[in-house]
Amino acid sequence: MPENHATTDVAGDLSAPATPVTASADGAGASAAAGAGTDRPPLRARLRRDWPLLLMTLPAIGLLAVFYYVPIMGSVIAFQDYSPYVGIKESPWVGLANFQWLILDASFWDATLNTLGITTFQLFFYFPVPILLAILLDSVVRPRLRLFIQSVVYMPHFFSWVLVVTLFQQMFGGAGLISQILRDHGYEGLDLMTNPDTFLLLVTGETIWKDAGWGTIIFLAALAAIDQNLYEAAAVDGASRWKRLWHITLPGLRPVVILLLILRLGDALNVGFEQFFLQRDAVGRDAAEVLDTFVYWRTLLTGEWSYGAAAGLVKGVVGLILIVIANKVAHRFGEQGIYKKS
Template sequence: MAETTTAPSPPRRRRGPRSPARPGPAHNRLSLWQRLRRDRVMLLLTLPGLLYFLVFHYLPLLGYVVAFQDYQPYLGYLHSAWVGFANFAEAFAQPAFWSATGNTLEIALIQLVFFFPVPIALALLLNSIAGDRVRRFVQSVVYLPHFIGWVIIVSIFQQVLGGAGLLPDLLDKVGLPRYDMMADPHAFPWLLTLELVWKDAGWGTIIILAALLAIDRQLYESSAIDGAGPWRRLWHVTLPGISPVIVLLLILNLGNILSVGFEQILLQRDAVGPGAGEVLDTYVYYHGIRDNDWGTAAAVGLVKAVVGTALVLGANRFAHRLGHEGVYRGADR
């Protein structure tokens, strides 16, 4: 009898543990209470900042009701007479308002063109320094003036550029006429920009340096292997890497274009006269608060807020068209 053989059956494949099914979009949606419970630690960390903005920025917005009233402090908000847009019409009819607006725009544009690029250039320069100790030392020195008050800074510039300062004395010794830059109305916007660069340029480099550190080092290595020199790496790697931060800072600066530094200008306004030294902030102080014209002061402040908001929204929308996120993401992004 023939012996029958059976072919061995193939070994069974061992199956690992079954991976759980991926939840669909409906399973990923958490309720508001679940999200608050999940992010409660982060929300508690942001609570002090939220309270700061609520108390010092959002609640004071209710005071803009004064812009539509003939406000009297002893009557208060509830009993002061309503005048509609009369305060706006009064402010727009004053030549001093338009002179202050022109001075504000001139100073803001000069600072935007000549101050805004300085922190970027300074950050690029510091980033190119090889030694960490030298970089940290230079960075500490250049942003130290940020912690000095405007009173001291104006005094320092007065001692250097004022009528009895070092520069006029030096010009006198070499046979040139003395020049008092602190009292020259034509040089006043440039003087403000120079003071702002000296005080805050180093502080602004911190944000740009943080953006530079976020750029992947492998991009520089690969571009160097491909033969790109320092300038091409700067143009094709560094600047695109920090462009979102630059756009964000530019949008925020446009929102504050009508606020060019109240304390700095107030300290130097009398030296050049109201014709050159009056800006919207000092106009509100002198014509509104000092002269008790509260309605006009609030109307001018409301105009500043509306224009600043419109500039931020418009610049942010334009940034979206260029492919940047800007301050916030639009509904279509």
């Protein structure tokens, strides 16, 4: 029971402002409320009071400045013909030339299409899996059994992609267990790890194995937040198990599902770097090249810095636009999204 209680707390929070950026709006609200009651003390007094807080924040801000904000500023080399020997200051400016090349580059479009194809496929064949799994887990009533199953299915989330791909290779590769069994029975071996035609299935399978269990957490919290009296009332009125699932459970999950769909949309150009990096050689570029691996292979290894920076900048800006659009859609649906309307 205590464990249940805690989950309910979590779920209670779900209906309240969600995610990161809302926090700032919250903070602002709180400070505005505080400001309404009393006048703000002068800056000097506040500084005398708050300097330890600033000092504490400094290391994190410093690291972000160096490894996040400096690279963002460094993206200007996308508009240059950058050479490391002469540096950013001396490298010639070339305007949009790199972007023009990018538009004409077939392999860039191939990588983009692959990325979008994978996102779309996984939207249909990965996204619902944690929801279904959560409903299944939620129906396990014995607490110890449920805890055990939860612990097991969360675990692969903490394995590295190298490890996951390795395990899949040992199962489905040319020398893997499935091939072994097939050969023992006189059939031909089967190698899913190098087959471009089944690559979509393979990466989706890997993603399900690694992350579907972990993905249930949020849905389990949402399920725990559904008022149990609704189920009782419906049951007393004669609603069957499936009717209750359809009319109570699924509507209860709706806000979370919409939130996660939106987050996914904003993240459409990110399909995970390592998973594809690791399998690109075995499966071939045609199926496994995604935007991130494109930047790595096409530009980092050839030293075409400006070209790679241009590709990265396009991806970043498109990602930003997608997040903004996704939030607009969320607000249209009457949901929070990842940041509030301001």
